[in-house]
Amino acid sequence: SQQGEEDPQALSIQEGENATMNCSYKTSINNLQWYRQNSGRGLVHLILIRSNEREKHSGRLRVTLDTSKKSSSLLITASRAADTASYFCATYGGGSNYKLTFGKGTLLTVNP
Amino acid sequence: GAVVSQHPSRVICKSGTSVKIECRSLDFQATTMFWYRQFPKQSLMLMATSNEGSKATYEQGVEKDKFLINHASLTLSTLTVTSAHPEDSSFYICSAAQRGGGVEAFFGQGTRLTVV
Numbered sequence: 351s352q353q354g355e356e357d358p359q360a361l362s363i364q365e366g367e368n369a370t371m372n373c374s375y376k377t378s379i380n381n382l383q384w385y386r387q388n389s390g391r392g393l394v395h396l397i398l399i400r401s402n403e404r405e406k407h408s409g410r411l412r413v414t415l416d417t418s419k420k421s422s423s424l425l426i427t428a429s430r431a432a433d434t435a436s437y438f439c440a441t442y443g444g445g446s447n448y449k450l451t452f453g454k455g456t457l458l459t460v461n462p
Numbered sequence: 463g464a465v466v467s468q469h470p471s472r473v474i475c476k477s478g479t480s481v482k483i484e485c486r487s488l489d490f491q492a493t494t495m496f497w498y499r500q501f502p503k504q505s506l507m508l509m510a511t512s513n514e515g516s517k518a519t520y521e522q523g524v525e526k527d528k529f530l531i532n533h534a535s536l537t538l539s540t541l542t543v544t545s546a547h548p549e550d551s552s553f554y555i556c557s558a559a560q561r562g563g564g565v566e567a568f569f570g571q572g573t574r575l576t577v578v
């Protein structure tokens with residue numbers, strides 16, 4: 351079942367602006383991951399943040415995690431047209447089956 | 463990073479026929495592979511989890527006799543859509559978890575199935 355809820359569902363910005371996407375989840379997690387999907391393609395792993403971490407950076411990406419609110423945010427700074435894609439959060443609850451539960455995704459459009 | 467190859471990327475088949483989709487981990491051994499279905503502009507819906515050498519675990523509501531999953535080796539899992547109908551048309555994506563490699567999932571490129 352999909353437990354993650356991303357908002358906004360769609361976001362349109364101009365190149366150079368920052369984009370912030372949020373994700374909420376319902377159950378306890380071991381970690382939360384963000385993925386990117388270009389139209390009609392598979393998913394690319396962007397960043398993983400563990401439940402005992404509050405913030406993580408990777409290049410132009412910044413992820414925060416608030417386990418008390420069961421929410422996470424993904425910030426893309428200085429966006430580029432090539433960042434146009436759908437972004438999904440996925441939660442991992444622990445255990446050996448590596449099962450991820452995906453949110454509904456945010457469609458980001460970066461206009462040149 | 464680890465590479466997962468999914469084949470074919472696109473397939474068109476006639477109603478009533480069966481279609482096989484392959485998912486291969488090219489440079490690592492995949493303890494577990496996952497099969498997802500994605501409808502247009504929607505999220506990924508997990509269909510089943512397969513572990514090498516054992517039967518797949520299907521999610522509630524997924525017909526195991528219609529969506530046959532075989533995970534015969536640590537690098538290959540297949541999904542066969544049997545007796546396909548137009549409503550089976552969708553985007554199917556596999557992912558693989560690396561043995562001893564933590565919980566990051568590596569995804570295939572996806573397969574666009576169209577049943578006519």
